[in-house]
């Protein structure tokens with residue numbers, strides 16, 4: 133059996149290592165400041181954030197991690213380190229679906245780290261507008277939930293915007309029943325966003341039968357309302373419970389244990405290829421026979437995997453649909469470029485919504 137090392141000695145070791153880490157992370161920060169000077173000298177006037185480079189740094193950390201720290205923990209530490217380095221270069225402002233305490237805010241911090249300045253915005257169209265008008269450099273919007281399907285507001289806005297998708301982030305969504313009360317019997321109304329109410333429908337029917345459920349603009353707004361009345365409860369995330377000082381009456385009340393929401397990052401940048409990317413496109417075929425075949429053919433021909441396909445009414449002709457499609461690969465990868473070129477000739481309209489690195493964390 134190995135000898136037990138006295139606590140005082142171990143703490144001395146930790147203090148010495150901390151000192152070295154501190155020096156090293158500051159050397160890294162100095163490099164980031166130099167990077168900013170170079171970017172400015174090269175004429176960069178917009179954001180200094182680089183989605184492709186960040187994905188590469190985080191993937192490398194995963195690959196090199198010798199343990200015993202988990203890959204997850206190591207990647208999160210470096211996520212925050214890069215976020216702080218970028219804030220030294222030039223602070224980043226990101227619009228998210230507010231108010232504070234929403235899952236979209238959680239997704240924003242997960243993707244950009246906590247040194248980013250998150251700006252809460254009331255609606256999805258206003259997030260697009262904040263980025264289009266350069267009030268914020270990026271925006272984060274929900275795009276689909278594994279239980280409830282796509283977020284139509286987000287997809288529809290892509291038909292008209294010139295913004296690009298620059299990244300994706302997934303959040304395992306755990307819903308909680310929150311309130312000022314401490315038992316279910318005291319609850320006479322439940323507030324939440326309509327998506328969250330839908331994600332907890334069975335639980336609500338079982339444990340709060342007959343109690344009215346009211347949809348409000350966000351989970352955080354539901355928590356705020358619940359904080360004003362001892363008989364009203366909210367369904368929201370734990371961040372909202374903390375923010376509005378609510379009791380957690382019941383945790384993890386979502387009907388699907390794998391309940392996950394996918395968010396996308398929108399901006400004016402086009403990330404470079406990293407070797408592990410996705411491309412999102414919007415396609416319209418008009419109301420013609422064999423439409424789907426014309427779309428899928430080029431991807432099959434060039435061996436491109438399709439991750440997702442979703443149809444929405446085009447709002448132009450009766451029974452005309454547009455397709456939102458996610459494929460594996462970057463628009464600059466030769467096979468993807470050839471498939472997109474062939475597709476362009478097969479359809480009425482093709483819009484590339486963006487090529488971006490696959491989520492790392």
Ligand SMILES: O=C(O)C(=O)C[C@]1(C(=O)O)C=C[C@@H](O)C=C1
Nearest residue numbers: 164167181182185186214217218
């Ligand atoms: O490599 C860059 O372009 C940097 O700005 C440095 C750095 C980093 O800290 O590693 C910081 C922010 C960018 O989003 C990507 C990487």
